[in-house]
Amino acid sequence: MMKHYCMIGTGVAAVNAAKAIRDVDKEAHISLFGAEKSLPYNRIKLSKELFSDLRSEKVLLKKEKWYEMQNIRTYPNTKIVRINTGDHLLLTKTGDTIPYDKLLICTGAKNRRLPVNGVDRRGVFTIREMHEAEDFKAFIEDKASIVNIGGGIQGLETAWSILQAGKKVSIVEVAPRLMARQLDEKTSTLLKRKIEEAGVDIYLNASIKEIVGDDQVKGIVLNDQLISCDSVIYSIGVVPNLDLVENTTIQTNRGIIVNEKMETNIQDVYAAGDVTELHGEVEGLWGRAMDQGKVAGKNMASATELYEKTTPFTVFNAFNMSLFSIGMVDEGLCDTTIIDEDGDEKYTRIFIKDEKIVGVISLEGIVASAPYKMAIENKISLNGISLDTVSVKELMSLVKERLSQPA
Ligand SMILES: Cc1cc2nc3c(=O)[nH]c(=O)nc-3n(C[C@H](O)[C@H](O)[C@H](O)COP(=O)(O)OP(=O)(O)OC[C@H]3O[C@@H](n4cnc5c(N)ncnc54)[C@H](O)[C@@H]3O)c2cc1C
Structure with a gap:
């Protein structure tokens, strides 16, 4: 049957x-x-x-x-x-x-609900489903300034979209830096600078006290400071x-x-x-x-297959900044990292653990991501490579050779 x-x-x-x-x-x-x-x-x-x-x-x-x-x-x-x-x-x-x-x-x-007084006021939004995105867009059509709570990728991309739609946007984040799960200190700082250069105010380490207003939102109170706005949008996890x-x-x-x-x-x-x-x-x-x-x-359908955790891969293209973050990028959990940098425009950092590449953050642009991803997923051994002295370029050239060898 x-x-x-x-x-x-x-x-x-x-x-x-x-x-x-x-x-x-x-x-x-x-x-x-x-x-x-x-x-x-x-x-x-x-x-x-x-x-x-x-x-x-x-x-x-x-x-x-x-x-x-x-x-x-x-x-x-x-x-x-x-x-x-x-x-x-x-x-x-x-x-x-x-x-x-x-x-x-x-x-x-x-979406995790924002645990703050005033979250139910008219003009406060969070987007998970299509109708929520449409409701938000309709509401802010004739509004000028929006507070965006959440400095993760989803929040920052939303903020970029709002800015491009010609609205004033401020970003509020409770953590000390932006995209902390995917970026290191250096790239977080660079990103913050780019966003500020685009005309966005950023409030880090924020303690959100309340969303204030009457029949609709008038602002949010942060660390005893009032930021006036016409609407609040938040994304603080799921x-x-x-x-x-x-x-x-x-x-x-x-x-x-x-x-x-x-x-x-x-x-x-x-x-x-x-x-x-x-x-x-x-x-x-x-x-x-x-x-x-x-x-x-x-x-x-009765064809056995086991799930293997795929490597997290984040691409960010907004605020005139293009970057990717792959795998595990927590330096505290790694043995060492290798960095190639030149001013604010060039930066690649490779995270190494147990003689294998486990993560990469780079401003090189998405097309450059493939060999890093392959090295992580294929668990290419870095055995015999002097990790104290090798540059990112030399390391990746050796990794590519190892990737091309038969297993
Ligand atoms: C704005 C936004 C940006 C994102 N950006 C990224 C990103 O850059 N990178 C990334 O990795 N992830 C991102 N995500 C997360 C990503 O979208 C999710 O991981 C992915 O959609 C999960 O897919 P899913 O099929 O498990 O569930 P979902 O996509 O959540 O779909 C679940 C569906 O089930 C429906 N449903 C629930 N209950 C019922 C019911 N009782 N009966 C019938 N239907 C029901 C819901 O209405 C929904 O349509 C983003 C999410 C959002 C909202």
Whole structure:
């Protein structure tokens, strides 16, 4: 009998799972249920391309035709409100019951709520879904100044989009520096300077006391200083979206607990993407959600594959600064680092641990990233190379030689 594979959530994990299932099982029914109105789209564009036409086909992960050709059924605007794992049934918000043979939960994450008085005032926004981006854009259309809380990549890209739309923007960050997870001290400082040169005020080490206003936002109070603004937008991290699995027997901790096959503790129920927790880790990264989706799909369709953690890879292109950060870039956890720098425009730093490259930060531009990524992913040994004296250029030339040798 033909199987029915169901995905709850229509993000990148769901689409990749559906594709992986179809590659293995040409006949099965495959259904994607999503609470959002749109076909699956590239969520990252909600910050990178906030002021573009978000309803354009270019934002979609796959065009409508692709689903038709793959015989994958999509059900946008269809929220699943209950899972009955005993009887293999799903219940939609409108009361329909859907039987499944194998289920993938990929409900993603929610933005962490800003724990500050005044967060519910009109004019305060956070963006995770398309409609939130559209509401924000509509609200600020006739507004002049926006405070952006959060100095991570998503916050900075949003700030850049707002600035390009001709608004005044200020950035508020509780940490002592920007993009602290992906950058070192030097690149964080360079980035701060570039952003300030673009006319943006930056408040680091900020203690946010309150968002003030009457019927709508008038400003925020920081360390007893008032910053006036017409709107506040925040992105301060995410939490897995577990609403649907609360009060079920599906095991959770911070996320839905899965193994390397993306199986949960319940037979025929899998989970992938931002909603999961694997080996105690909750991720929240696009590339990993995509890979977990692929692995889940394969295993659901009975073709065994284990998930291997992909190397984090961040590309930043805003405020006239282009950089990438790959892998582990915490110097405190490394044996040594090798730096090549020249003023403010040239900087590459390689992070080394156990005679292997484990991370890189560079202003070289994305096209230069490939050999670094390959060296990290292939765990190329640096044995025999004098790490005290070698330059970045010499090291990478030796690494490329080793990469080209047969394993
Ligand atoms: C603005 C922004 C910028 C980002 N930038 C980056 C970046 O630069 N690099 C990076 O690595 N990551 C970035 N991310 C994170 C990245 O988008 C996520 O890691 C990725 O989208 C996770 O994919 P997912 O499939 O697990 O879940 P999601 O993309 O979160 O999709 C989950 C979907 O499930 C739906 N859903 C939830 N509950 C139900 C239900 N009960 N019934 C039906 N549907 C339901 C939701 O509505 C949502 O559409 C960014 C995120 C945002 C919001």
